Amino acid sequence: MPLKTSFRGINHRELMVFEGENGFSEWSPFPEYTTKEASRWLKASLEWLEKPRPEIKTQSITPNATLPAVELDRIESILSGFEHKKTIKIKIAEPGEARTLDLQRIEKTTELYPEAKIRLDANGAMTIEQSMELIYWLRQKDVNLEYLEQPVASIEEMTQLRAEIQAQDLNVLIAADESIRKHTDPFEVDSKEAADVMVVKWQPLGGISEITEIAKKVSIPLVVSSALESAIGLNAGIWLACSLNSGFDPGLATSSLFVEDLVDQLPMEAVEIELNRSRLDKYAADSETTERWRQRLTNAYQELYSPE
Numbered sequence: 001m002p003l004k005t006s007f008r009g010i011n012h013r014e015l016m017v018f019e020g021e022n023g024f025s026e027w028s029p030f031p032e033y034t035t036k037e038a039s040r041w042l043k044a045s046l047e048w049l050e051k052p053r054p055e056i057k058t059q060s061i062t063p064n065a066t067l068p069a070v071e072l073d074r075i076e077s078i079l080s081g082f083e084h085k086k087t088i089k090i091k092i093a094e095p096g097e098a099r100t101l102d103l104q105r106i107e108k109t110t111e112l113y114p115e116a117k118i119r120l121d122a123n124g125a126m127t128i129e130q131s132m133e134l135i136y137w138l139r140q141k142d143v144n145l146e147y148l149e150q151p152v153a154s155i156e157e158m159t160q161l162r163a164e165i166q167a168q169d170l171n172v173l174i175a176a177d178e179s180i181r182k183h184t185d186p187f188e189v190d191s192k193e194a195a196d197v198m199v200v201k202w203q204p205l206g207g208i209s210e211i212t213e214i215a216k217k218v219s220i221p222l223v224v225s226s227a228l229e230s231a232i233g234l235n236a237g238i239w240l241a242c243s244l245n246s247g248f249d250p251g252l253a254t255s256s257l258f259v260e261d262l263v264d265q266l267p268m269e270a271v272e273i274e275l276n277r278s279r280l281d282k283y284a285a286d287s288e289t290t291e292r293w294r295q296r297l298t299n300a301y302q303e304l305y306s307p308e
C-alpha cells in the first residue's frame, strides 16, 4: 500500500491479510524484522482473527494527528488530511537531518494549530544533552508539550533523563515506545521509572490480551499507537484503546498517511469494519513479494508453535 510521504524510510507498506469468521486480521511486521519479532506480531494477528473482541470502557476515541519529518511547506497539507488535531505528534531527530529543521517544524505546527497539544517522537535518536537542550527551547517558546516520546535509546538513559527533568522541576513527561518492544519488557520501564507514559501497539506486543495484562500490572498510563497499519490493524488498535480508555489520544489516525486505505471510512469506534474489497485486489502484491511473505509466514508460524 503506497504512502503519501515516506515514513521511517519506507514509501509503501507491505502486509498480509487474513480472513476468518470474525472478519479480517492483519499481519505486518516491517520487512527488516527477524523471524522471532515477526512471530510475536503473528501471535497478535491470529488472536485478533480468532478471539472475541475485548470489553470496552468507551465506544469511541479521538486520535492524534501525526506529522512525519517533512519539509516546512508540506506541513499544512499533511495535517489538513487529519480530521482531529487536538493532539499532534511530530517526528523529530530524523537521522541525517539538521536539528534546526525540527525546531522549525515544531514552530510552524504550533503557529498553524496554537491550541494543539504537541507530542515529539525522536525514536531514541537523541542524547540526554540534546534532549535537555530541546526541553529548554520548548519552555522558552512556550510550546504546549504533552510528552517527549522515546527521546533517548536505552532504558538507563531514559531513567537518567527523567531524573534530571525532575531534579530541575521541568514538568515534562517522557513516553517510552521502542524501550518496551526492542529487547526489553514493559515492566523494566515501569520498575526503573524510565517513563511517565507507555506507548503500546497491539502487534509488536503480541496482541490485545498481552496489553490488557500489562495494563493491570504497570503503574503508568498506556497510550495506544499504530505500527503504520492498514485500516484492519487500526481497527484492532481502536478496540484496544476503547478498552483501555487511558485519557491520552491514541495514535490511530495514520490511515491518512496512505494514498488510500482498505476501507472507505474508518470509524474511530469499537465496531466491525467493512472492507472495500476492490482495494484488496488493487493492492495485491506481485508473485515475488507474495512468495517472500508466504515464506515469512511459514518461518514465523514455526517459531511461534515449535521454537527450537
Ligand SMILES: [Mg+2]
Pocket (backbone or CB within 6 Å): 121, 123, 149, 150, 177, 178, 199
Ligand atoms: Mg514512537
